[in-house]
Amino acid sequence: MPRIAVTVDGVTYEEDVEPRLLLVHLLRDRLGKTGTPIGCDTSNCGACTVMLDGKSVKSCSVLAVQADGSDVVTIEGLAVNGTLHPMQQAFHEEHALQCGYCTPGMVMAAIDLLRDDPDPSEETIREGLEGNLCRCTGYCNIVRAVRRGAQTMGQAVSTP
């Protein structure tokens, strides 16, 4: 069984894994990182989205062995010292979640979206989040939250 080393939310783990083990199952079943949920088995829903070396990936579509030597950030690693990440705060303010099951993936995808376009239009946001499904909100408030998050993050960057 291959041994991998992977850093998740700042902690490095060494694990023996079956080659077929999915990253999301490593996170959830082995490392107890249950903040990242699974919503489908065809990589359509995006609920399991995490950051892998700074880019968003659907962790159901990555093998654990592929994450060897990588740095993974999950929804559990976003808040710093109890302070929500601006995107998490924006989702809270705009009521962009109801059942919350898609939320971890949606927040990660939203943050990734801003890497490409720090000030996205409504249309850019809607298209950028096409890989993440939500069944509760109708997306209106998610779009609003991403705009708010973008504004806050833009201000945070520009503040010396």
Added chain:
Amino acid sequence: MTAQVEAEPEVGKARRRKEDTRLLTGRTQWTDNLQLPGMLYVAFLRSPMAHARIVNVDVQGARGLPGVVAVFSGRDFADEQGSLPCAWPVSEDIVIPDHPPMAHTEVRYVGEAVACVVATDRYKAADALEAIEVDYEPLPAVLDMNEALAEGAAKVHEAGNQAFTWKFAQGDMGAALRDAPVVIDRTYVQQRLIPSAMEPRAVTASTDGESFTLWSATQIPHVLRVMLALTTGIPEHRLRVIAPDVGGGFGSKLQVTAEEVLCLLLTRRLGKPVKWTESRSEGNLTVHHGRDQIQHITLACEADGRIRGLRVELLADMGAYLMLVTPGVPLLGAFMYNSIYKMAALDFSCTGVFTTKMPTDAYRGAGRPEATYAIERVMDELAAELGVDPIEVRRRNWITHQEFPYTTVAGLTYDSGNYEAATDRALSLFGYDKLRAEQADRRDRGDPVQLGIGVSTYTEMCGLAPSRVLGSLAYGAGGWEHSSVRMLPTGKVEVVTGSSPHGQGHETAWSQIVADALGVPFEDVSVLHGDTAISHKGMDTYGSRSLVVGGVAVLAACEKVKEKARTLAAHMLECSPDDIEFSQGSFQVRGTDAAKTIQELALAAFAAHDLPDGVEPRLDADATFDPENFSYPHGTHLCAIEVDTETGMAKIRSYVAVDDVGKVVNPLIVEGQVHGGLAQGIAQALFEEAVYDAEGNLLTTTMADYLLPTAADLPDFVTDRTETPATSNPLGVKGVGEAGTIASTPAVVNAVVDALRPNGVHDVQMPCTPERIWRALR
């Protein structure tokens, strides 16, 4: 009386939700997160045949594989698994077939469980399924309802394919039709839908040998406990059901499932905790489906469009078995076909039909979206027939605001409403006249992209439900709800609710109600739910009932707490309870400064050093609320859609929803519920359909095939409200969970048809895909 500065009431505030922090930071408790020492994982082998006799199941090959602890076929549980319950035997003639959780003689839909593996991890359990051999003797699939009812049709069950018939008639429909100047006769198809909550189902069960605990992604922990006890024979007092964080339901988790029963039986047999989590493909096959009806609707009218009467003949696809409320779903629509309109006759008949497909059951709106679709579609047809604006034809028929309370032809008494106000507001927000002008212009120009405008003026019955009414409809339970409100010794408040949220925000909304009622800070209230050991009484969450029934129960418990506090305050302040005034959490002797805060009284009631005669320690109370009537939210939805006549592509340009849900506790939550409801209703109109092939295989087993709308598929919605308080409950609330879904489907399809009407099109079957629209034009 001295004037004092009133704190701003909590009810009505757009409070951000208490639930959010754990959901946003991943500190959630989904059922699949749970890991117990020694836990085993369950996987089910499912039938690949729509209909077949099980000749043999050979599990030997799977036994002894690495990590495999046990393998069972349906026969291994034949004597103890019971039959999955149907709690709504709607008629005398109903046929409720035996429904074994794991099939052992015959399978009747693709996905029905026939065997299971219990292993040390989920991968090994899935591996071992492949080593099980099942011999099937194929039987004919039965897929079409009309064919199923034809003489000589292959049978789904020995007793035949008719599950039940149910009729309801008021007034003289024969007279209404006789010499009617206008008769509109249409048939509409409600396609089969897959509810698709984002959290797949998951079940965990454990036992200490005597008592059992079941964690399930369910909407109905209380109902589930009763039904599982009845089904498995595990005594109710030995069974605890927990619904931890639950990721959406929309009716799909209002069920007693095979997997819940079998996980209990497996933990009983193996003595170890077991967990089963479905894959999405497994879920699309085996989470109950929604809708699937054929509606034949006949409207008899005067020459000016005033309705004389309405006849509805319904075929409802039950699927292969009757599950918890499968046969009751069409009944929930029966009383809604007349909607907001006045008429003298209503004639409703329904036939439930068995087919070899996944059973149907409640899906957001359950019966009411179907009814609303048919009446709102046919009202547009009436308008077209008369050459009158669709708003005008509705105005000529709807109940005016002066006429409330109004008893409809269906016998329901609508307590309050104002259809004029909601419609006027919607028309103004929408810019109706301007869009009509643009539509005329595009028609004149022969623009390949035509504009359609769709109207839906809906109402619904929700807040399920008065127990006596449910009893009269042969439903197996009541419709009350329970709450406990407990002042803790430190002055904080613990609220227990029998309602079981899965995204609705009860923890926030209930805190707002309690904060106002007891005069305590919003932050000082916590809400407990979803565990039968904590919430010992409850009827759970469905039918837009949580606030209308459960929220009112919370208020009723608060009133009892206040009465007890008043008695105690009077005792401590040495006055008559009649001299105590309550305001802002303080009990004050009228005309003096002498007062006790509710927190002080909570501590005194805890210490119990000096309680008046007959007053028990602790400041707390229980209450149940059984509503006297349903609630009747209503509203007007308008949709503008651009239809490309060359490609058939339809794109919503604007959508306005003005809803009247009575008093609003939290406008943020209400708006969110409307948004989500709209998305689901629009999805039925344009995108979603569960498709079976000619052999009864489900083709839409993944989210790649079953088209849930993405952010890019939907517009921004314009929402607003009018507020006509319900008179049937002290909060004046009406419920909002299903309104958006009920209203939006006909608004969108009416818009699509409106765009194509100059081309002679008067219907497009849902979902209105580009192909269907393109074909309708040719």
